[in-house]
């Protein structure tokens with residue numbers, strides 16, 4: 360079945376000729392790093408879905424609980440509006456929001472945005488079946504591409520939303536730049552809904568990213584498989600091991616791939632050869648854990664005024680509704 364309601368914003372990202380500038384930059388600097396978007400090829404997205412089901416991985420079930428309690432209230436506050444989701448993945452939690460909007464409006468427009476083509480196509484197809492009266496249109500590309508592609512002259516109000524604490528993958532500087540782009544994409548009166556993971560004891564955090572079934576380890580290593588097929592690389596996954604640690608000073612989980620043996624890696628499409636030393640690491644993700652008070656100040660400074668905050672009883676996760 361051909362999914363017609365999909366716009367491909369980045370042909371190059373879909374194409375093996377992607378220039379991969381960010382990979383070259385990350386692997387030629389010291390210490391080495393890679394952008395977390397490379398976790399997500401089809402297999403990476405499947406592994407992320409498995410992570411969401413793990414007993415140690417509290418963020419998905421906690422955010423799901425908050426949405427199950429408050430999605431109706433969110434829809435009541437915003438009224439019917441165009442719903443635009445950044446990094447939608449399987450859009451599983453989003454169904455709670457779509458159900459709430461279906462109660463207040465016969466029809467709604469939903470635009471899921473993701474860089475991972477397989478899961479985006481599948482979820483658009485499934486959502487079209489479940490919500491036949493909604494207009495659903497996927498955008499395949501990065502956050503930045505999708506935000507600059509969205510129409511600026513729209514009549515209906517809009518709610519942009521970003522769940523799963525994916526904003527935690529940005530450094531503080533990247534976060535400011537991102538929120539600035541969000542504020543510029545919205546008209547006055549529009550909404551921004553943000554799901555964020557909150558600070559909590561180190562044991563809980565480290566267990567969530569070092570699960571006993573080692574699905575997170577497979578997810579982390581899959582980034583190298585992704586680079587291998589995308590850029591004709593020869594990473595040997597058996598030479599790397601996964602580790603996630605909580606850096607308390609910066610309030611962030613840091614996920615690494617540690618190199619076990621000195622060797623050389625080539626990525627032919629990028630014309631890149633990188634030498635790795637035994638004991639060297641690649642930083643593949645930071646996942647910042649937020650303080651609700653500080654984050655609300657940061658949002659307000661970007662002209663995104665927090666209207667309401669919801670959390671779970673343990674205050675492990677937060678959902679903030681802002682108005683531009």
Ligand SMILES: C[S@@+](CC[C@H](N)C(=O)[O-])C[C@H]1O[C@@H](n2cnc3c(N)ncnc32)[C@H](O)[C@@H]1O
Nearest residue numbers: 396399446447448473474475500501502522523
């Ligand atoms: C942590 S998952 C969250 C998925 C879902 N929103 C949730 O809360 O369960 C991040 C999602 O964002 C997508 N993604 C990651 N980096 C991206 C980027 N730079 N631009 C667009 N999508 C991205 C991934 O493909 C993945 O589906």
